[in-house]
Amino acid sequence: MLIAPYADGWQAHLDTLAREATQGQARLYLLLDGVFLPGLHRKLAALSPSLLFEALPGCTDATRDVSPLLLDYAAVFSAAPEAPWLARCSGWPMLSAIATRESQSELAARLAAWCIVEADGQRFNFRFPDTRRLPAIHAALTGEQQAQLAGPAVSWSYIARDGHWRQLPVPLRDSAHAERPVALGAQQFASLVSDSETDEILAVLYKRGHDHSQDRHGAYLLVAQALAAIAGEPLDTYDKADWCERWLRRGPLPDAVPRQQTSLQAAGQAW
Helix, strand or coil, X not given: CCCCCCXXXXXXXXXXXXXXXXXXXXXXXXXXXXXXXXXXXHHCXXXXXXXXXXXXXCCCHHHHHCCEEEXXXXXXXXXXXXXXXXXXXXXXXXXXXXXXCCCHHHHHHHHHCCCEEEECCEEEECCCCCCCCHHHHHHHCCHHHHHHHHCCCCEEEEECCCCCEEECCXXXXXXXXCCCCCCECHHHHXXXXXXXXXXXXXXXXXXXXXXXXXXXXXXXXXXXXXXXXXXXXXXXXXXXXXXXXXXXXXXXXXXXXXXXXXXXXXXXXXC
């Protein structure tokens, strides 16, 4: 698991979102990032999920097993009010709830177009269904790109790193979905690479035996703080992991900003 367990009442909040969607003449859809529970779509086949990777050229069964999937919330809970599979999502950054006037097929086509984007002449998997990445992705997009992604959505909620529901500031204006989104600029791409660095360091630390399962969100905040303290230092991933490992052991120094006070080497020796 990669984020905090979902906060108490998180499932009940879906009912609230569904009621609010109905009042706005919209429907609520669940967007699930299937990579965290591979093969989930097979268990939900009777609920007619839309698989976003289905639109990719050469899509295979293995690709489908890790595809983001879209479900109509009303259809899900009229068929299975308990939905025990939904509880399995807790602790994974995989759940969004989108209220929109589009049909499931229309929304699926809109989102599927954004699953692969181009940047710096290369195409890569755009990880917006991963709720760790979603806020930075949305912030990096231009206003027009945000409108193309969200379309006529009246709200886009997601469970954040701390296990609580948050909302994206969707533009609240309709935009035809792009068959092929505009390529991301260099600055947009750089901001997204930077956003993933803390998780990459946490993954390195996990391989070194650091288990943060008791406080995933707290560990994330400490590593982010440690990296901020050495921003701009010419270090590779493993040097940064060494620094963060020491930071986690001791905890943050009260007013430490190593890049302003001394070099990383001197700070490491002081520790």
